[in-house]
Amino acid sequence: MKETLYIIKVGGNIIDDERKLSAFLADFAALPGRKILVHGGGKLATRMADQLNIPQQMVDGRRITDEETLRIVTMVYAGYINKSIIAYLQANDCPSIGISGADGDAIRSHRRIKGEIDYGFVGDVDAVNADLISNWLEQGLALVVAPITHDGKGQLLNTNADTIAQELASSLSERYLTILTYSFEKNGVLIDIEDELSVIPLITPSSYAQLKEEGRIFAGMIPKLDNAFRALASGVERVIIGKGEDLYQLLAGKKGTTINLNK
Amino acid sequence: MKETLYIIKVGGNIIDDERKLSAFLADFAALPGRKILVHGGGKLATRMADQLNIPQQMVDGRRITDEETLRIVTMVYAGYINKSIIAYLQANDCPSIGISGADGDAIRSHRRIKGEIDYGFVGDVDAVNADLISNWLEQGLALVVAPITHDGKGQLLNTNADTIAQELASSLSERYLTILTYSFEKNGVLIDIEDELSVIPLITPSSYAQLKEEGRIFAGMIPKLDNAFRALASGVERVIIGKGEDLYQLLAGKKGTTINLNK
Numbered sequence: 001m002k003e004t005l006y007i008i009k010v011g012g013n014i015i016d017d018e019r020k021l022s023a024f025l026a027d028f029a030a031l032p033g034r035k036i037l038v039h040g041g042g043k044l045a046t047r048m049a050d051q052l053n054i055p056q057q058m059v060d061g062r063r064i065t066d067e068e069t070l071r072i073v074t075m076v077y078a079g080y081i082n083k084s085i086i087a088y089l090q091a092n093d094c095p096s097i098g099i100s101g102a103d104g105d106a107i108r109s110h111r112r113i114k115g116e117i118d119y120g121f122v123g124d125v126d127a128v129n130a131d132l133i134s135n136w137l138e139q140g141l142a143l144v145v146a147p148i149t150h151d152g153k154g155q156l157l158n159t160n161a162d163t164i165a166q167e168l169a170s171s172l173s174e175r176y177l178t179i180l181t182y183s184f185e186k187n188g189v190l191i192d193i194e195d196e197l198s199v200i201p202l203i204t205p206s207s208y209a210q211l212k213e214e215g216r217i218f219a220g221m222i223p224k225l226d227n228a229f230r231a232l233a234s235g236v237e238r239v240i241i242g243k244g245e246d247l248y249q250l251l252a253g254k255k256g257t258t259i260n261l262n263k
Numbered sequence: 264m265k266e267t268l269y270i271i272k273v274g275g276n277i278i279d280d281e282r283k284l285s286a287f288l289a290d291f292a293a294l295p296g297r298k299i300l301v302h303g304g305g306k307l308a309t310r311m312a313d314q315l316n317i318p319q320q321m322v323d324g325r326r327i328t329d330e331e332t333l334r335i336v337t338m339v340y341a342g343y344i345n346k347s348i349i350a351y352l353q354a355n356d357c358p359s360i361g362i363s364g365a366d367g368d369a370i371r372s373h374r375r376i377k378g379e380i381d382y383g384f385v386g387d388v389d390a391v392n393a394d395l396i397s398n399w400l401e402q403g404l405a406l407v408v409a410p411i412t413h414d415g416k417g418q419l420l421n422t423n424a425d426t427i428a429q430e431l432a433s434s435l436s437e438r439y440l441t442i443l444t445y446s447f448e449k450n451g452v453l454i455d456i457e458d459e460l461s462v463i464p465l466i467t468p469s470s471y472a473q474l475k476e477e478g479r480i481f482a483g484m485i486p487k488l489d490n491a492f493r494a495l496a497s498g499v500e501r502v503i504i505g506k507g508e509d510l511y512q513l514l515a516g517k518k519g520t521t522i523n524l525n526k
Contacts, residue, residue, distance in 0.1 A: 052314050071343055079342020080334055083411060083419055086365040091417035097367045102349040103360040104404060132402075139398070141367060148346060154354035156346055 005137065005176035006035040006251070009165040011184040014244045015042035015081060024183075025085060027247040029094035034137045034176060038145045038165040039085065045069075045076040065120040065158040073158050074100075078146040085144050096142040101125075101149030102156060104132045107164060109149040109157050123149045123157025125164065128171035166227040173235035179251065180231050182224055183244035188257035189225070193218045199242075199255075204262035205229065228259045268400065268439035269298040269514070272428040274447040277507045278305035278344060287446075288348060290510040292357035297400045297439060299431060301408045302348065303424040308332075308339040328383040328421040336421050337363075341409040348407050359405040364388075364412030365419060367395045370427060372412040372420050386412045386420025388427065391434035429490040436498035442514065443494050445487055446507035451520035452488070456481045462505075462518075467525035468492065491522045 008028065014020045028037055049056055049072050057064040065073065082098040089096040101107030101123075109123030136143060145168070147161040162182065169180040188199035203211070208225060211217045217225065221241075228239035242249075242256020249255040271291065277283045291300055312319055312335050320327040328336065345361040352359040364370030364386075372386030399406060408431070410424040425445065432443040451462035466474070471488060474480050480488065484504075491502035505512075505519020512518040 048315075052311075074346050075338035075342035077342070078346050079338040079340070083337050083341050083363050083365055086363070087413040087419050088417050090365055090368050090413060091415060095368065097360075097362065098365075099360065100346050100349070102346055102353055105353050105358065135402070139395075150350040150353060152354060154351050156350050 002175065002177040004033055005172055005178045006031060006033070006181065007038065007165055007169045007172070007178060008035070008181045008183060008247070009038045009161055010040070010244055011182075012040045012042040013185040014183070015039060016044070020245065021085075022088065024244050024247065025088050026092060028142075029089050029092035031247070031251075034142075036133075036137075036143045036145060036168060037085070038147070038161050038168065039077070039081060040147060040161040041073060041077045041081065044080070045073050048072050048076060059117050059119075062117075062119065064118070065122050067121065070121040070156060070158055074148050074156055078148045082144060082146040089142065089144070094142055095140055096144055097136065098144040098146065100146045100156070101159065101164070105129050105150075105152070106133060106145075107149045107159070107167065108152050109159055110151055111155070111157060121155070121157050123151065123159040125149065125159065125167040128167055130171045130175065133168070134172065134175050162224055162227050166231045169231045169236045169239075170234035173231075173237070178231075178236045179238050179240065180228070180236050181240045181242075181247070181250055182228070183242060183247065183250070186243060187246075187255065188242045189221055190218065191216055200257050203257060203259045206262070208259075225259065232259065232261050265438065265440040267296055268435055268441045269294060269296070269444065270301065270428055270432045270435070270441060271298070271444045271446060271510070272301045272424055273303070273507055274445075275303045275305040276448040277446070278302060279307070283508065284348075285351065287507050287510065288351050289355060291405075292352050292355035294510075294514075297405075299396075299400075299406045299408060300348070301410070301424050301428040301431065302340070302344060303410060304336060304340045304344065307343070308336050311335050311339060322380050322382075325380075325382065327381070328385050330384065333384040333419060333421055337411050337419055341411045345407055345409040352405065352407070357405055358403055359407055360399065361407040361409065363409045363419070364422065364427070368392050368413075368415070369396060369408075370412045370422070370430065371415050372422055373414055374418070374420060384418070384420050386414065386422040388412065388422065388430040391430055393434045393438065396431070396435065397438050425487060425490050429494045432494045432499045432502075433497035436494075436500070441494075441499045442501050442503065443491070443499050444503045444505075444510070444513055445491070446505060446510065446513070449506060450509075450518065451505045452484055453481065454479055463520050466520055466522045469525070471522075488522065495522065495524050 086098040191198040239259040341363040349361040454461040502522040
């Protein structure tokens with residue numbers, strides 16, 4: 001029987017709130033077994049860019065990662081946030097290492113092919129080094145992954161943390177019974193974006209198709225849900241979307257939205 | 264017979280010079296066998312602090328690491344510099360991971376006991392996790408170590424890179440035939456600080472005592488040499504001090520200063 005692996009993406013709203021982050025990390029530290037935390041960046045990178053007078057270009061609502069911005073996100077995500085999390089976890093009896101995708105060639109990507117928009121130094125994931133990662137997990141180490149990857153030719157690339165979590169889950173699902181959790185600021189996938197009580201407890205491929213057809217899924221959720229179904233299609237056991245503060249209830253299926261193939 | 268382990272400290276003058284750094288890293292990447300690179304910070308952290316208007320307090324010529332400064336050095340050393348080095352090494356067929364002392368509890372320290380001066384968040388090393396580090400080395404990974412450690416209670420600490428290199432060498436010398444190299448901007452330990460040709464090729468405990476007595480050692484070299492003898496006393500095979508550009512000649516004993524116990 002496969003061992004369980006928890007892969008948990010923690011969003012910016014928790015990263016930005018010291019009290020919430022400590023509580024979340026205490027929960028993560030206490031979670032037994034194999035586990036990977038993927039963190040986003042929060043507002044610190046934007047604040048740093050402002051303070052350093054590096055103008056942030058937005059195109060179609062997406063940030064362009066120029067060379068200066070790449071330097072800042074590498075510093076903030078892989079440096080300050082990642083190492084602060086590790087120091088906290090070690091103090092909470094959770095042996096752990098913090099990595100970027102460059103470390104051990106853990107996550108290799110290519111610079112996003114320029115279509116109409118040049119996003120700059122942004123990577124789309126090509127490969128996950130599952131041997132290396134499972135080796136670390138089997139040594140009893142929790143992994144904390146910053147959303148920075150590399151192209152194998154010396155270039156670091158800014159990479160979406162949701163996608164990294166999905167790619168890790170997909171690549172490791174052959175070896176582990178993999179549970180992927182996207183934690184964010186809402187209670188789950190909501191029918192009414194204004195009503196935190198309108199959580200959809202279960203989404204399956206057929207209900208997803210129907211919800212989309214009826215226009216009842218908030219547009220901002222669609223990339224997360226598409227990631228979720230991509231993970232399930234490649235063998236991930238279950239995907240959960242919900243509030244970071246409710247980690248154990250999410251994993252127990254008592255809160256949040258569970259997405260599965262209706263097995 | 265013990266395997267050889269090279270531990271190489273690379274100084275700020277190379278870190279600050281993109282061309283020199285690439286050449287140095289190409290040499291490091293090609294070095295066969297087990298190896299660890301310890302890097303300092305260079306001028307980027309100071310420049311960042313200036314740009315962010317964080318005043319740098321100096322007491323007795325030493326920088327005080329307040330909370331804001333700690334954040335900057337963690338970002339710059341463990342984030343930008345460390346990950347840029349790793350991306351370069353991976354592209355040069357050198358499987359490697361970049362760590363701080365918090366990762367895997369690799370290097371634990373305590374905040375420097377306040378004497379007359381409070382240096383702030385500065386750590387003195389207590390323990391090296393030699394099991395974990397040798398495990399990574401035996402997996403064929405080169406380690407790249409940023410000069411940031413932790414106290415095991417959640418606090419990151421700014422730590423002298425020369426000392427980290429010495430502590431790693433001392434702790435690993437039981438398992439490996441350990442060669443510790445301090446690379447910096449000069450040709451080696453010089454008799455005349457103005458004359459790059461005045462390298463002392465060999466220093467032993469007795470010649471060191473004599474050189475110090477005669478006042479012929481430049482004061483700035485004394486901490487490096489004291490570190491070197493501390494390493495030798497705990498079983499390190501040989502310490503080499505010289506120019507980063509000459510890595511292979513240093514290791515071959517053809518350039519630089521070799522420090523040993525005159526075995």
